[in-house]
Amino acid sequence: MRTKKDIIVLSLEQALALPFATQRMVHQGWRVIRLETPAEDGGGNPGDPNRYIGADLGYHDLHSYYIAPNIGKEAITINLKKKEGQELLLKLIKELEVDVFMCNTLPKRYKQLGIDFETLKQANPNIIWCGISAMGPDYPDRAGYDPALQALMGYTYLTGESDGKPVPSGIPIIDLKAGDEAFTQVILAMLDQKAGGKEIHISMAQCAASWLITALPQLEFVKNENELFTRSGNEHRSFIPCNVYPTKDGMVYLAIGNDSQWAKFSSHVGFEKLACESRRTNAGRMIEKENIYKEIGECTKEYSTKEFVDLCLKINLAVSPVNTTKDVASLDFVSKELIKTVLPSGKTVALFPSSVETDFLKENNNVLSFAPRLGEQNKIVFSEAGFSETDINEMAKNNVI
Numbered sequence: 376m377r378t379k380k381d382i383i384v385l386s387l388e389q390a391l392a393l394p395f396a397t398q399r400m401v402h403q404g405w406r407v408i409r410l411e412t413p414a415e416d417g418g419g420n421p422g423d424p425n426r427y428i429g430a431d432l433g434y435h436d437l438h439s440y441y442i443a444p445n446i447g448k449e450a451i452t453i454n455l456k457k458k459e460g461q462e463l464l465l466k467l468i469k470e471l472e473v474d475v476f477m478c479n480t481l482p483k484r485y486k487q488l489g490i491d492f493e494t495l496k497q498a499n500p501n502i503i504w505c506g507i508s509a510m511g512p513d514y515p516d517r518a519g520y521d522p523a524l525q526a527l528m529g530y531t532y533l534t535g536e537s538d539g540k541p542v543p544s545g546i547p548i549i550d551l552k553a554g555d556e557a558f559t560q561v562i563l564a565m566l567d568q569k570a571g572g573k574e575i576h577i578s579m580a581q582c583a584a585s586w587l588i589t590a591l592p593q594l595e596f597v598k599n600e601n602e603l604f605t606r607s608g609n610e611h612r613s614f615i616p617c618n619v620y621p622t623k624d625g626m627v628y629l630a631i632g633n634d635s636q637w638a639k640f641s642s643h644v645g646f647e648k649l650a651c652e653s654r655r656t657n658a659g660r661m662i663e664k665e666n667i668y669k670e671i672g673e674c675t676k677e678y679s680t681k682e683f684v685d686l687c688l689k690i691n692l693a694v695s696p697v698n699t700t701k702d703v704a705s706l707d708f709v710s711k712e713l714i715k716t717v718l719p720s721g722k723t724v725a726l727f728p729s730s731v732e733t734d735f736l737k738e739n740n741n742v743l744s745f746a747p748r749l750g751e752q753n754k755i756v757f758s759e760a761g762f763s764e765t766d767i768n769e770m771a772k773n774n775v776i
Contacts, residue, residue, distance in 0.1 A: 385410055385468065386477040387455075387490060389423040391521070391547055392507050392579065393479035394444035395554030400475075400561075401447035401743065402714075404735030408756060409445065410464075411749060413452035413776055422452070422749045432718065436749045443726045446716045447743035451757070452750040452776050459775045461489030468498035470760040475561055479507040482576075483515035492574040503564045503573045507553050511578035519579045521547035528583040533590065536608040552586060553579040615660040616667045619697060620675040626697040627675060627683050633657070639690050646674055715742045750776065 382405040386397045389411070397407045411422035420427050422436065429439030453467075454460040468476065476495050478485075485491040485506065492504040506512075509519025522543045525531045530549070531541040557577045564573040584591070589612075590604050597603055604612050609628070611617035616637075617630040631637050634656055641650035649670055653659045660667060675683050680696045687694035696702070703709055704725075712728035714736065729736055753776055757767050770776045 382406065382475070383471055383473045384408065384475040384477065385471075385473045386475075387411075387488075388477065388479055390425055390479065390550070391444060392519075392550040392553040393477055393557065394423075394425075395551055396507070396557040396561075397448065397477065398444045398446070399554070399558045399730070402729045402733045402736055404733070407448045408752070409448050409450040409747065411450060411452050413454050413750065413771075413774060415454075415774065422450075426749065432720075434719065434748065437719070437746070442716075442746045445746035446714065446726065448747055449752040449756065450747035450750060451753050454775050455488040455490065457775055459770075459773070461494075463770070463775060464489065465495070465498040467756070467760050468495060468502065471756070473499060473502065474565075475503045475505065477505045477507075477557065477561075481515060481518065482506065482508050482512040485512075492572070496572045499572070501572050503561055503575070505557050505561055505564075505575040505577065507557055507577040507579065509578070510580045511576050521550045521579075524549045524579055524583060528580060529587065529590065530583065533604060533606060535606045537606050539606070539608075541606065548586075549579050549583045552582045553577055556582050610664070610668070613657075615657055615664045616671060618668050618671075620668075620672045622675050622678055622680040622683055625680040627680055628695050628697060629671070629675075629687060630693040632693070636692060640687075640692060643686075643690060645677075646671075649674075713741065716745050717742075718745065 382400075382403075384397055384400055384405055384407045386393060386407060387410040388394050388397060394409075397409075401407050409423075414421040420436075423441060425438075425441040425444075426436045427438055428441065431438055432442075453463055455464065467473070476490070478490055480488070480490075486494070492502075495504060496502050508514075509517040509524065522531075525534075525543040525548070526541070528549070531543050533541075534544060535542040557575070560575045560577065564575060567573065593603050609619040611630070614630070614632045617628075617632070619626050619628050629640075631640060637654070637657075637660065638650075640646060641654070649667065654663055654667065678686070684694050684696055698706075704713070709728055710725070712732065713725035714727060714729060715723055715725050717723050753771070754764070754767055757770070757776070758764075762770075767776070
């Protein structure tokens, strides 16, 4: 039986959803080989479009937005529009004994490119096949980009100030949710261990819908549509008084989630004026919420952010400064877990933490190899599959790789 360090993932990937899924596989010590399209005459920028987004690192195919999701991976190119390329893919899967094939292209292209499950299992009957798309194979032409899907699935409608425009989340949460789901489903398929392989379809829209667990059920329980959730700014829709408040030098978020926490807060020295019988319960506070928000804000303005956070933490309330990205990077529990890599310039950079500590990352001191250039491992990978240097050069000459 192969160990997890023997697992090989071949991934026709671009953008973020799938690269994020396979990045999690890298953290497990799996071998992830990115598959991209080679350059063609007059064909524009080849491979993953994200290679060309963000700060220029001095190489045409390496820009900053591409780096983080792709550290620790290898990269090869195959022209799947050519019959020879599709045959090469099958040989590669067979010779390398690829365990998992993944893609995030339009479902209508699966058969056109020869990457559908039925075709690839000819090379490995036990292969796990996983495709991420906007809405699954029932919508083969539907393109999927995170902000558009956030709008489609109601996320944008629910986000922002109540009197402002709908806005998407500050991070691409549907991309990341779909990536996490792909990672999870591949793991489950491995645990199942049934012969005959496994075909997995990840719909980004369905993933997004599954997270509407506090919104969609309302349709069954509210008496009037005006009771349905809509944009509510920084306040919590159900628990009062969860909100953002000003301090002398910034902003804090105070989350009070039940009546006992409210009693503790409103009886503390300096906040007694907030307390009254009508506010004893969450239902009562809901009626008076605007006044409560205003009164708490008047109190918090008397404190620095640190003073107010320290005070609330002493009485075991959920409170936090409204941190910048730079602030987050300096948090002890974040900074010590940041995964590092070395830029082509020789500079070591700290990028992001894994969601959980893994043995593989621990063994490697949280350092992964730099994100690969387009086709960087072509010679290595195709040599492993039994091709000679002459064969590889000929395939490159004929634009098969």
